[in-house]
Amino acid sequence: MSTAPTPRLSVVIATYNRLPLITRLLWQFAGQTLPPEQFEVVVVDDGSKEPVREPLLAQKLPYTLRVEVQQNAGAAAARHRGVIAARGDIVLVTDDDMQVAPDFLERHLAHHPPGSRHVVLGRIRPDPSIGDMPLFERWYAYLNNRMAEELSVPGARARGNHLYTGNVSFHRADYVGVGGFDKSLGQSEDVELGLRLEKSGCTFVFSRDAYVLHGSDHVSFERWLKRAHRYGMFDTQVARKHPEVRGVNPWRLLFETNPLTRPLLAATVVAPEATRLLTNTVMNVAKTADKLGLEKAAFAGTSVAYGMEYLRGARNEAGGWTGVAREVARYLQGRKE
Template sequence: MVMATYNRLALLTRLLEQLGRQTLPPSDYEVVVVDDGSKEPVREPLEALAKTLPYRLWVEGQQNAGAAAARHRGVTRARGDIVLITDDDMQVPEDFLQRHLEQHPPGSRHVILGRIDPDPAIQDMPLFERWYAYLHDRLAQRLDAGGARGFNLYTGNVSFRREDYLAVGGFDPALKQSEDIELGIRLEKAGCRVGFCGAAYVLHGSDHTSFEKWLARAHRYGIMDSRLSDRHADVPQVDPWRMLFEMNALARPLLATAVVLPGPTRPVTEALMGAARLADRLGLEQVAFKSTSVAYTMEYLRGARAEAGSWREVARRIARYRRASAEGEAEPRPGPARKDVSGAS
């Protein structure tokens, strides 16, 4: 099992202790933690903790290089045939490892996504974090109905064969967001079958509280998904310009204005989130979630617009998406946003 960590020693310790109470025999698994340059290094307290754990815990450290680089280092350090990745702020049930292992019979080449459920304290978290939990629930319902694909991959709860991971080159550290989707696409193209196991669930809580940082992540995702689409133009589900066509028709004028006037319309995004918070206080949760989706997507498309640079390039990319969506499958990627829930930064 591999996880990256960044400034979350208390949450990480909770998870490592839960992993010591698994139904799988401790001799059958190991855990590799890669500290991605935490302000207070975790090696010493984790090595002390390791003496109390029934399984083998390996601790690696590196200068801050991002989640992709940290996870890749962890996978290359791991020795098992099956690698399971989760995040440092998750909680897991006692049969978590066993459930994942059951999905990888000998000779199979599977990528298994587990379910991400919200922490019981979800109602105490900011609106945008509860919105993320809502998206995860919608995605899980769709994946449970069948048809999981590589572009659905998320690092909060996924397992695969180490051999397959290394064969496709692993995570790309140049991608500071969406590196999970990009890996999933390459694994699927290499012949791996992507599946979903709802019984292999984690509980996700969050210590993210800053609205500004949330918008900054949306902007980065717009940039990185643009670069991802350049690499995989044959997968229209990862193209950020799809949002102009997949979002509710009533929201499209707002999205278009965010592309046409990225700077001047930023206050509109902030006002929209203010309206979402008001709706939330009035108990209108679905209205609040829909408003949050539009606000996020406006900032996401601002990122895509910044990456495109010129209007000519914007037009070219939109045309490319239209061609790819017409030629390929018409299946949308669930949800308007991606989220990196790792503590790695």
């Protein structure tokens, strides 16, 4: 029976086929200003092709490391398993491709004063090598930066639909109390969890100082499009569960985006297959703008290409025109309330 003291904080990391990256991150936790006996790290290997548990446990780390192994079941299931296995009152979830500063854990804990029910969203900053990444990954970094700036404005309020699993901490009891991640969701499980945590009474706090650095090993445009498609599908499911939250309804794109882009998005809904070539053309124009140094135009084009594939996913989940009409009506009804 273990006699180790209960840690103040548990770090939960899901990993899949990224042994070098998770190893790098674990050693960065070894250099934390928070004493090693005050935290633990729980890694959940989500069915990596090469063994992860033995190489990680062979590392001579100063803190308690536990490695759970499961058959590939997706990030939501892996993170859920890690949070349930965690022993700390505060759980911090991050990704295996992140990097952290030495005071990272202390800064998160500082935002959880006694008696609070905070969900702390730490900033995600781009890795200094961001310039070497594909346009679509730099676009993600741009979106993260834009959200961080918006949430940093005095009086701005972080909400449940802002939750992301790259850098977030919360009370384990709150997580368990709302039922944890919905493991049926292949994407957007973080946003959906955030909505339930907010409804349960948690307060969301954005922290610029508890930041991570995010690089990326995603280089496939085709896989990026598939992710956009999946987000459209699963955001539709989230919107059904939370119809009163307009910010998660995928059909908001048809009404809230730049009017100049709406015809392209509408065309995708009307003829999803016939407009695939058009999506590629939009992305090629964005790449050309990027090469010319027109970053704003490049990001705008990337947003349109993403939105087109995203709405293909939403349309696929909605089914035929009857389903699309029902989902759009749900969004419009939410606008009136």
